[in-house]
Amino acid sequence: MxxxxxxxxxxxxxxxxxxxxxxxxxxxxxxxxxxxxxxxxxxxxxxxxxxxxxxxxxxxxxxxxxxxxxxxxxxxxxxxxxxxxxxxEIALNDLSSVTVTAFETDRPLLMQASAVSRVLENELHRFNETSIVNAFNTKAGIRVEERAPASYRISIRGSSLRSPFGVRNIKVYWNGIPFTSPDGTTPLNLLDLSNIQNTEIIKGPASSIYGAGNGGVINLESRKEIEENRISSDLNVGDFGLLRYRVGIDQKIGNGGISASYVHQKSDGYREHSAVDRKVFQLAAHLKPSEKQELSTQILYTDLFYEIPGALNSDQANENPRQARPGSIDQNSSITQKSLYGLLSHTYQFNEYLENQTSVFVNTTDFENPFILDYKKETAFSYGGRTKFTRNDKLGRFPIRIIAGGEYQLGKTLAQNFGNRNGQADTVRFSDDLITTQAFLFQQFEIELSPDLLLTVAASENFSKYDINRTIDASANDPADNVRRFDPIIVPRFALAYKINNTSAVHGSISSGFSPPSIDEVRTNEGSLNLDLEAERGVNYELGYRSSFGIFNIDVIGFYFKLDQTITTFANEQGVVLFRNAGSTNQRGIEAQVDYAVWRNPQTLIQELKINHAFTGHYFEFADFNSGGNDFSGNQLTGVAPNTLVNQFDFRSKFGLYLNFTHQYVDKLPLNDANTVYQDAYNLVGGRVGWRSTFIANWDLEAYLGVDNLLDESYSLGNDLNAFANRFFQPAPGRNFYGGVKVGYSF
Known part of the structure; x- marks a missing residue:
């Protein structure tokens, strides 16, 4: 034994x-x-x-x-x-290996017949990690403005012409649900960078799949794949009292997991009365109940406060660019917004041919906006959903893909406007019960006429309505129930993509788009209801070429967009921004992106040297535009820089040291429809140097330092267009520094 x-x-x-x-x-x-x-x-x-x-x-x-x-x-x-x-395999990141989901179809970028830009997580982290501005502005055709901290305005091919503030005329999705409210506005400032992992941006009309919006679509996704149990934390500090910290935890459960994060960001701001304080909490669960099903749920809560310094005229900006507009401080011009999102998404694979993805969401928002001229309070509740069926099959010997579905949103808002007495709400001026409805059905048919030729035919049928029940009106008008219903609109899209060889392709498309006015354009701040404002309609023609050869990736697109019933802004004698349809615009442009790896070898001391160039040529003009008895036909489109160039240089070493360098040139641009006032051209230079490493097996650490506006340029990152009393300028910070550390532990 x-x-x-x-x-x-x-x-x-x-x-x-x-x-x-x-x-x-x-x-x-x-x-x-x-x-x-x-x-x-x-x-x-x-x-x-x-x-x-x-x-x-x-x-x-x-x-x-x-x-x-x-x-x-x-x-x-x-x-x-x-x-x-x-x-x-070395991570070459050539276009032939990149897959994107534009127009709801997973295909290699070479076979996508549309202008698509990606913003990856590592690109968001090339800059100060407080906003999306710098990373998005490295992409051709895309311009993000920050008139004050947390006050965003996004222009894709000039789409911000009708946006004196906020994000309009662009459809934004977050994890598959419409983040754009049914009233046409998008509270993009509710998201922290940690709530975004990858982004795809479709430039130009995408109404055939995504509904209203001539500017394009931004698809934002947070992290879904949880590969390990992990705790992480970030700390970021900088000039003007910047402090941002984040804590997060990931818990793997079977084939899925649960994650939670909390972020608090605050700063005093570069200008007087430009402080910001934002707290964001996100809880997410991603589960796979069976081989055929995936289930995701998200909860996002944001508590946001930021001050609005207001625009300055040229004399004020030259005298002291850090001052606030007179009256902004006394009237406590600011925004307080608390918002809660809940969403549930389910994917079911019926068989090898048929799949369904369905998402539903609810949102509640409490909003206050004391301004120099008034005081606005809103309490809103909205809900909606989106469903999509995808079938992969064959028509004879030709592979086909059929996509069909619909989206519905309904919002209810109690909107009240008061007088503003020293920053406090005074007597109510008018009060409205608002009900906004947006809905559309979409269909898309793709057929591979050969292994190298893909034809896409798509269309959507769109419905929208505003119910404005005025319950209180302090003016001489009687309360009334008003309805603005837009006629059902069908918008088609036709596209072809042809693969020349395994690394290059050409594509072309003709797409129609439309964009109804948002509720803020119909219901204006001084109490009038602009019920005659029409939806913008346009047709976009596009031709592009993509290629990867050797160390080079090239993506070039030319387009012509004809827009009718263009909505533009003007100010009345009290300085209130109003809106009107103003004829048509011709928008011709070219967008080019080139990147190349001068050196890439993970085995050597220097692992990567990479250079990227992005050029935007937007030659937009008013084709037929009469305003206030003035004929502006032929003038350059307001707020659009004709030429923009971005140059990037990235260095990465074997021992974790990295350097990111960015140069951006922005051409001079007109600030009014008459083209009599311009912002001067400027050059922005910034950089970030850091070190990241995995050590002691389960720990990883990163430390970094950075600088923005190294040349100390005087410029505005977002101007007021057609401004009252010549208050066009929103001065941006001069040279400023930041730094931070990140630490993570996997268990």
Whole structure:
């Protein structure tokens, strides 16, 4: 018996502590890769040594995750008690390997017949991580303005012409649900960068799938894949009293997981009366109940406060660009907004041919806006949903894809306007019960006429209505119930994509778009109801070329957009911004993006040297525009810079040191329809240097320093167009510095 027990114990001991060896090499040159993080569920992460080797304890086969900054991530099953070889591919990021989901269809970017730009998580982190502004502005055709901290305005191909403030004429989605309210406005400032992982931006009309909006569509996604249990925290500080901190936790559960994060950001602001204080909490769960189903749920709560310094005339801006507009401080011009979103998304794979994705959401908002001229309070509740069926099949010998679905939104708002007495709400001027409804059905048919030729035909049927029940009117008018119903509109899209070879393609499209006025354009701040304001209608013609060859990626697009019933702004004698339809505009443009890796080799001390150029040429003009007895036909479109150029340089080393450098040139642009006032051209230069590393197996750390506006340029990052009393300018900060640290622990 004793002779039998000893071998059994020796075998058990050796099995328990037997080492499993993993060697990681480069697929192409077969050289070992050091610094590869090996993620093992339920255990400490391991890192390969200089010989590309790591030894772990495994008692049974297991799928492990391999990640390295210079290589594509990989999941591979590892066998216990033997040497396992893992090969990794260099992360080239060429266009032929990039997949995007534009127009609700997962296809390689080369076969997408549309102007699509991506903003990845690492691009958001090239700058100060307090807003989306800098990262989005590196993309051709896209312009994000921040008139004051947390006060965004987005222009895609000149779409902000009718936006004196806020985000309009663009449809924004967050995790598959419409983040744009049914009244046509988008509270993009409710999101922190940590709520966004990847972004896809469709430029130009996308009404065939996404409903109203001539400017385009922004699809924002937060992190869904939870690969490990993890706790992380960030701290960011900077000039003007900037302080931002974040804490987050990820818990893996089966094939899914739960994550939660809290972010608090505040600053005093560059100008007087431009402080901001934002708190954002997000809770998310991603589950896979079965092989056929995926279920996601999100809760987002934001408590936002920011002050509005107001615009200055040229004399005031030159005298002291940091001052607030007279009256802004006394009247406490600011915005307080508390908003709660809840969403549920479900995906079901009926069979290999048919899939459904359905999302529903609810939102409540409490909004207060004391302004120099009045005091606005709103309490809003909205709900809605979106469903999409996708069928992949064949028509004869031709593969086809059919997409059909619908979207519905309804919002109810109690909107009240008061007088403003020293920053406090005074006597009510008027009060409205608002009901806004937006709905559309969409269909899309794709057919692969050959392996290299894809034809897309799509259309949507759109319905919208505003009910404005005026219950209180302090003027001589009697309360009344008003309805503005827009005629059902059908908007089509036709597109072709042809793949020249495996790394290059051409594409063209003709798409129609429309954009009804938002509720803020119909119901104005001085109490009038502009019920005769018509929806904008336009047709966009587009031709593009994409290619990857060697170290170069090229994406070039030319377009012509003809817009009718253009909505523009003007100010009355009290300075209140009003809206009107003003003829048509011709918008011709070219957008080009080129990037190339001067050097990329994860095996060497310098792992990557990468350069990127983005050029925007927007040559927009009023085709037929008469306003106030003046003929502005032929004038340059207000607020649009004809030429913009962005240059980026990125450096990354083997030991974790990195450098990001960005230069941006913005051409002079007209600030009024008469083209008599311009903002001068300017150059912005910024950079960020840092170090990131994984150490002690399960810990990772990053530290960084950065500078914005290194040349100390005087400019406005967002001007008031057609401004009353010549108050056009919203001065942006001069040279300023920031820094931060990030730490994470995986368990």
């Amino acid at each position: 004793k002779k039998l027990i000893i071998p059994i114990l020796l075998f058990a001991f050796s099995s328990t502590f037997a080492q499993t060896t993993i060697k990681v090499i480069d697929t192409h040159n077969e050289l070992p890769i050091s610094g590869v993080v090996i993620k093992i569920e339920g255990e400490k992460n391991q890192v390969t040594n200089q010989n590309g080797i790591a030894q772990i304890n495994l008692t049974q086969s297991k799928e492990l995750v391999f990640s390295h900054l210079g290589y594509q991530g990989k999941v591979q099953r590892i066998m216990p008690n033997k040497e396992n070889l893992v090969t990794l």
